[in-house]
Amino acid sequence: MIAIACMVAAFAIGVAMLLTLYRLLVGPDMATRILALDTLVINAIALVVLIGIYYGTEIYFEAALLFAMVGFLSTVAYCKYLLRGNVME
Amino acid sequence: MTGIGEIAIAALICLGAFFLLVGSLGLAKLPDLMRRLHGPTKATTLGIGSMLIASMLYFIVERGTVSIHELLITTFLFLTAPVTALMVAKAHILCNKEARKQLPPTGRQAGWAVIDGPQAEDTPRDCA
Numbered sequence: 001m002i003a004i005a006c007m008v009a010a011f012a013i014g015v016a017m018l019l020t021l022y023r024l025l026v027g028p029d030m031a032t033r034i035l036a037l038d039t040l041v042i043n044a045i046a047l048v049v050l051i052g053i054y055y056g057t058e059i060y061f062e063a064a065l066l067f068a069m070v071g072f073l074s075t076v077a078y079c080k081y082l083l084r085g086n087v088m089e
Numbered sequence: 090m091t092g093i094g095e096i097a098i099a100a101l102i103c104l105g106a107f108f109l110l111v112g113s114l115g116l117a118k119l120p121d122l123m124r125r126l127h128g129p130t131k132a133t134t135l136g137i138g139s140m141l142i143a144s145m146l147y148f149i150v151e152r153g154t155v156s157i158h159e160l161l162i163t164t165f166l167f168l169t170a171p172v173t174a175l176m177v178a179k180a181h182i183l184c185n186k187e188a189r190k191q192l193p194p195t196g197r198q199a200g201w202a203v204i205d206g207p208q209a210e211d212t213p214r215d216c217a
Contacts, residue, residue, distance in 0.1 A: 001095050001096070001099050002095060002098055002099050002102070002147070004099070005098070005099035005100075005102040005103055006102060008103060008106065009102045009103060009105065009106035009140075010106075012106035012107065012109065012110045013106055013109055013110070015110060015113075016109045016110045016112070016113035016114070016132075017113070019113040019114055019116065019117040020113045020116060020117070022117055023116050023117050023125075029122070029181075029184070029185070030180070030184070031122055031177050031180045031181040031184065031185075032122050032125065034177055034180070035116065035122065035125060035126065035129065035177050036116060038129065038173055038177070039112065039113060039116055039128075039129040039132065042109070042112075042129060042132055042133050042136075042137060042166075043109055043113065043132075045137060045162070045166075046105065046106075046109055046136060046137055046140050049137075049140050049141060049144055049159075049162075050102070050106075050140065052144060053098075053102065053143065053144050053147050056147075056151070056152075058148070058156060058158065061156070061158035061159065061162065062158075064162055065158065065161060065162050065165070068162055068165050068166055068169070069165070072165075072169040072172070072173060075173050075176065075177070076172065076173070076176055079176035079177060079179065079180045080176075082180040082184055083179065083180055083183055083184075
């Protein structure tokens with residue numbers, strides 16, 4: 001039952017990632033693209049956690065945590081770059 | 090044999106996937122950035138939250154071990170989601186002349202602190 005739920009959820013997350021990718025490619029301005037990239041990272045974290053449940057291992061949590069940290073840092077760095085023209089001052 | 094724990098885990102997984110899908114659908118469908126910001130925040134909190142609760146339940150029910158990693162991820166995401174939304178909205182307002190014109194009046198002597206205050210960012214540029 002959990003395996004079936006994982007399959008359904010993986011399909012839903014795949015569709016969600018495609019929608020986000022559409023916004024990432026089409027998005028009219030830079031801020032929208034940054035938001036789409038952040039959402040893509042969120043979906044990727046969910047997918048990694050889902051794979052962890054499906055295979056029943058705990059190895060994937062470190063990957064999910066790393067994804068969360070790198071996604072947050074890259075979003076903030078992009079926004080800083082848009083606001084100030086550089087990242088580190 | 091399907092126990093009640095297994096049903097709960099499957100339901101939580103489906104709920105999380107549903108909220109992630111709704112969040113991305115909102116990002117793709119809504120007309121402008123300030124409205125698009127609403128979708129992914131729900132995806133972050135509700136979608137990832139229930140997915141991680143399902144993962145914790147799975148390791149408690151199926152393995153009999155308690156894992157704390159999920160709480161770390163949840164805490165980190167819940168702390169960083171507002172910061173991300175704030176930064177994106179700030180970049181949008183400061184980069185976009187029309188968005189700045191649409192800001193409501195503050196009702197005081199001073200204008201909005203980010204734009205007019207002493208700690209205002211540099212002269213806003215029209216960045217793409």
